[in-house]
Amino acid sequence: MTTSPTPIPAPPSWPHCGHGGDAADPIGCRGIHVFSHGACLAHLSDTDRDAYLNSLAAGSSVDHSGTPFTPALLSALLEAVRDSTGRPVLGPATFADAQFSGVAAFERTRFSGHAQFKGAQFLGEAGFEGAEFSADARFDRAQFSDAASFGGALFGFADFEGAEFFGDVRFGETQFSGTARFAGVKFSAVVLFSGAQFDDHAVFDRARFAGFTRFDGAQFLGPGRFAYTRFSEDAHFHGVQFAQDALFMSSQFSGRADFLNARFAGTTWFDRGRFSGEFIVSAASFSGGAWFDQTWFAKTARFVETQFEGRARFPWAWFEGRAEFRQTRFSGSVVFGGAKFSMDAQFAMAEFGASGRWGPVVCDRTLNLSGAVFEMPVTMEIAASQLLCQRTRWDSTATLRLRYATVDLTDAVLSAPVAVTAHPVEFVANGGRPDETKLSSRPAEVQVMSVQGVDAAHLVLTDTDLTDCQFSGAFHLDQLRLEGRTTFAFTPTGWHRNGIRPVHWTRRRALAEEHHWRAQSAGQPQTPPGQTPSKRKWRPGPHHPDPGLTPDPEDVAAAYRQLRKAFEDGKNEPGAADFYYGECEMRRHDRTSTTRSERGLLWAYWLLSGYGLRASRALGWLAASMLVTLVLLMGFGLPQGSPKQQATGTVPAGGGKVTLTIDKEDPKNPSGERFTGKRFDKALSVTLNSVVFRSSGQDLTTAGTYIEMTSRLLEPALLALAVLAVRGRIKR
Known part of the structure; x- marks a missing residue:
C-alpha cells in the first residue's frame, strides 16, 4: 500500500522572496519583492530595509503580500508613515497572505486607500482599535489565532474608540480563534462576514452598521454579543449558527433583519429590540430560551417554520406590521402577556407543546389560529377583532377568555372540554393592561360565527353572541352547553x-x-358590504x-x-x-x-296555535269558534220553545184502574225571531259548557245537538293548546 505524496502548494502570483526554500519547501518565503530587491521586507539587509523605510512617508502606498511580520518590523513600518500628529497613515496597503507573529498593533492607523488583508495570518493578538479605513477593507479568509480587537473591551462599554470603516468591508470565511472585539466599531458601507467563524466571544456591542450587512453562514462557537447595535440597512444572517448565547438586546434594525435558517443553540436575547424593517427568522431554530420582551416590530415579523425548543418570551412585544408564526413549533412554554398586534397575526398550523397561559394579547385585526395544535392544557386570553380557529386542535382542556372577537370554530377538533367565554373587564398582564384603544369603539361582546364540523360534546359557550353562528354540520349539538347570557338571532317582527x-x-x-x-x-x-342588515x-x-x-x-x-x-x-x-x-x-x-300529509298537519297545527306555542292564536281561534257556535245555536240549535209534557189516560171498562202515558214533545225548529236576548243566554250557556266538556242539559234541535258535539270536541282542544303555550313560556 502506497500513500499519495503531499501536494506541493502553488507559488504566489507575485514575485516572491523564496528565502529558506529547500526540498521540503521549494517555495520558501512568500513575501513579495520590495521594489527591485530580490527579497521581501522581512529578509532585506538592514541597509536596504532602512533605505526603503526612509523612502516612505505618511500616505505612502505599500504592498507586502505574503511577508512575515514581527512586532518590531511592523512597528518600524508604521513609524515610517506617521504624519505630523504622530498617527500612522497608509495609502493603498496590501498585506494579502502576510503573517503577523506576536502582537500586530495597528491601533489608530489610518488606511487612506484600500486595505488588503486577504488570507493574512495573525498568530498573536491583532489590534485595530481606533483604526480608520477610508476605502475598502478586505480580510477574506484571514486567520486570527488570538484576540482580534477592532473595538472596545469584551464586556461593558468600549474602553477606547472603535475602528471606523468608510468603505466596503469583507471578512468572508475569516476565522477568529480568540476573542473578536468589534464593540463600538462604525461601518459606513457594505459589511460581509459571510462564512466567518468565531471560536470565542464575538462582541459587536454598540457597533454601527450603516450599510448592507451579511453574516450568512457565519458560525459563533462562543457567545455572540450585538447589544445596542444599530443596523441602518438590511442585515442578513442566513444560516448563521450560534452555538452558545446570542445577545441582541436593545439592538436597532432599520432595514430588513433576515435570520433565515439560523440556529440558536443557547439562550437568545432580542428583548427591547427595535426592528423598523421586516424581521425574518423563517426555518430557524432556538434550542435555548428566546427573549423578545418589549421588542418593537414596525413591519412584518415572520417566524414561519421556526422551532422554539426552550421558553419563548414575547411579553409586551409590539407588532405594528403583520406577525407570522405559521407552522412554528413551541416545545417549551410561550409567553405573550401584554403583546400587541396592530395588524393580522398568523399562527396557522403552529404547535404548542407546553401548558400555561397564552396571553393576554391584543390584536386589532385578525388573529389566525387555524390548524394550530395545543397539546397541553392552556388558558388563552385574547382581545381581537376576529379570531380564526378553523381546524384548530386542542388535545387537552382549554379556556378561551375573549373580548371583542368574532370567533370561527369551523372544523375545530376538541379532544377535551373547551370553554369559550366573554371576558367582562380588561385583561391584566404583569401589573399592566394591554392597549385595547382601537377595539374599544365597539362592545366587548364575543360573537361565535361558526361551529360547523365541531364535536360540540366538549364545547361550552358562555355569554356569547350566536346571532350569526352556523351550526349545520356540527356533531352532538344536543350536548352543547350554553351558559350565561347567550344571544341568538331574532325573526323580523311586525307585518310584512x-x-x-x-x-x-x-x-x-x-x-x-x-x-x-x-x-x-x-x-x-x-x-351591501359594510352595511348593517x-x-x-x-x-x-x-x-x-x-x-x-x-x-x-x-x-x-x-x-x-x-x-x-x-x-x-x-x-x-x-x-x-x-x-x-x-x-x-x-x-x-x-x-x-x-310527507304531504305531515305537512298538512303541521300547517293546521301552526295555523291554530303556532305549534302549541302561541297562546294568543289559540285563544283567538277559541273565541272565534265560540262565536260561531253561539251564532249557530241561536240560529239553528235552540228549539222554538221548551217542549211540554202531555199525559193521556185510559179507563178500562168496568174497573177503577187508570194507566197514564207521558210523552215529551220533539223540539221544534225555530221560526220567527231567532236572535233574542233569551235565546242568546241559552246559546251562551251551551257554548261555555262545551268548552269544558260539560253538557248544558239544554234541549236542542237535531242540528243543535251536532253543533254542541262539534263544539265540545274542538273548543276544549283549542283551550288546551292555549294552556300548553302558556306553560311552555313559564316552565322551568
Missing part, C-alpha cells in the same frame, strides 16, 4: 308582505341558517343566493332539534320552545323528507 299576502311575524329566537334559507327563498338581495329583513348567508350552498329546511330542522334538546337538558324551557317552533317551521317547509 309575501307577494300580495300580508304576513305577521312574532318575535322568536332563530338560527342563522333559517335566516339564510328564508332570504334565499324570498329572493332577497345581498346586503335591516332588522325587518332576513339576514342573507355568506353564499347568498346560491341554493346549493345554503342549508335546506331539513338540515336546519335537525339543528333546531338538537339545540332544543340542549336547552331542555339545561332546564331552559322557554329557550327550547323557540327552537321547537323553528324545528316545526322547517319541517312544514321541507318538501324532501316531510
Whole structure:
C-alpha cells in the first residue's frame, strides 16, 4: 500500500522572496519583492530595509503580500508613515497572505486607500482599535489565532474608540480563534462576514452598521454579543449558527433583519429590540430560551417554520406590521402577556407543546389560529377583532377568555372540554393592561360565527353572541352547553308582505341558517358590504343566493332539534320552545323528507296555535269558534220553545184502574225571531259548557245537538293548546 505524496502548494502570483526554500519547501518565503530587491521586507539587509523605510512617508502606498511580520518590523513600518500628529497613515496597503507573529498593533492607523488583508495570518493578538479605513477593507479568509480587537473591551462599554470603516468591508470565511472585539466599531458601507467563524466571544456591542450587512453562514462557537447595535440597512444572517448565547438586546434594525435558517443553540436575547424593517427568522431554530420582551416590530415579523425548543418570551412585544408564526413549533412554554398586534397575526398550523397561559394579547385585526395544535392544557386570553380557529386542535382542556372577537370554530377538533367565554373587564398582564384603544369603539361582546364540523360534546359557550353562528354540520349539538347570557338571532317582527299576502311575524329566537334559507327563498338581495342588515329583513348567508350552498329546511330542522334538546337538558324551557317552533317551521317547509300529509298537519297545527306555542292564536281561534257556535245555536240549535209534557189516560171498562202515558214533545225548529236576548243566554250557556266538556242539559234541535258535539270536541282542544303555550313560556 502506497500513500499519495503531499501536494506541493502553488507559488504566489507575485514575485516572491523564496528565502529558506529547500526540498521540503521549494517555495520558501512568500513575501513579495520590495521594489527591485530580490527579497521581501522581512529578509532585506538592514541597509536596504532602512533605505526603503526612509523612502516612505505618511500616505505612502505599500504592498507586502505574503511577508512575515514581527512586532518590531511592523512597528518600524508604521513609524515610517506617521504624519505630523504622530498617527500612522497608509495609502493603498496590501498585506494579502502576510503573517503577523506576536502582537500586530495597528491601533489608530489610518488606511487612506484600500486595505488588503486577504488570507493574512495573525498568530498573536491583532489590534485595530481606533483604526480608520477610508476605502475598502478586505480580510477574506484571514486567520486570527488570538484576540482580534477592532473595538472596545469584551464586556461593558468600549474602553477606547472603535475602528471606523468608510468603505466596503469583507471578512468572508475569516476565522477568529480568540476573542473578536468589534464593540463600538462604525461601518459606513457594505459589511460581509459571510462564512466567518468565531471560536470565542464575538462582541459587536454598540457597533454601527450603516450599510448592507451579511453574516450568512457565519458560525459563533462562543457567545455572540450585538447589544445596542444599530443596523441602518438590511442585515442578513442566513444560516448563521450560534452555538452558545446570542445577545441582541436593545439592538436597532432599520432595514430588513433576515435570520433565515439560523440556529440558536443557547439562550437568545432580542428583548427591547427595535426592528423598523421586516424581521425574518423563517426555518430557524432556538434550542435555548428566546427573549423578545418589549421588542418593537414596525413591519412584518415572520417566524414561519421556526422551532422554539426552550421558553419563548414575547411579553409586551409590539407588532405594528403583520406577525407570522405559521407552522412554528413551541416545545417549551410561550409567553405573550401584554403583546400587541396592530395588524393580522398568523399562527396557522403552529404547535404548542407546553401548558400555561397564552396571553393576554391584543390584536386589532385578525388573529389566525387555524390548524394550530395545543397539546397541553392552556388558558388563552385574547382581545381581537376576529379570531380564526378553523381546524384548530386542542388535545387537552382549554379556556378561551375573549373580548371583542368574532370567533370561527369551523372544523375545530376538541379532544377535551373547551370553554369559550366573554371576558367582562380588561385583561391584566404583569401589573399592566394591554392597549385595547382601537377595539374599544365597539362592545366587548364575543360573537361565535361558526361551529360547523365541531364535536360540540366538549364545547361550552358562555355569554356569547350566536346571532350569526352556523351550526349545520356540527356533531352532538344536543350536548352543547350554553351558559350565561347567550344571544341568538331574532325573526323580523311586525307585518310584512309575501307577494300580495300580508304576513305577521312574532318575535322568536332563530338560527342563522333559517335566516339564510328564508332570504334565499324570498329572493332577497345581498346586503351591501359594510352595511348593517335591516332588522325587518332576513339576514342573507355568506353564499347568498346560491341554493346549493345554503342549508335546506331539513338540515336546519335537525339543528333546531338538537339545540332544543340542549336547552331542555339545561332546564331552559322557554329557550327550547323557540327552537321547537323553528324545528316545526322547517319541517312544514321541507318538501324532501316531510310527507304531504305531515305537512298538512303541521300547517293546521301552526295555523291554530303556532305549534302549541302561541297562546294568543289559540285563544283567538277559541273565541272565534265560540262565536260561531253561539251564532249557530241561536240560529239553528235552540228549539222554538221548551217542549211540554202531555199525559193521556185510559179507563178500562168496568174497573177503577187508570194507566197514564207521558210523552215529551220533539223540539221544534225555530221560526220567527231567532236572535233574542233569551235565546242568546241559552246559546251562551251551551257554548261555555262545551268548552269544558260539560253538557248544558239544554234541549236542542237535531242540528243543535251536532253543533254542541262539534263544539265540545274542538273548543276544549283549542283551550288546551292555549294552556300548553302558556306553560311552555313559564316552565322551568
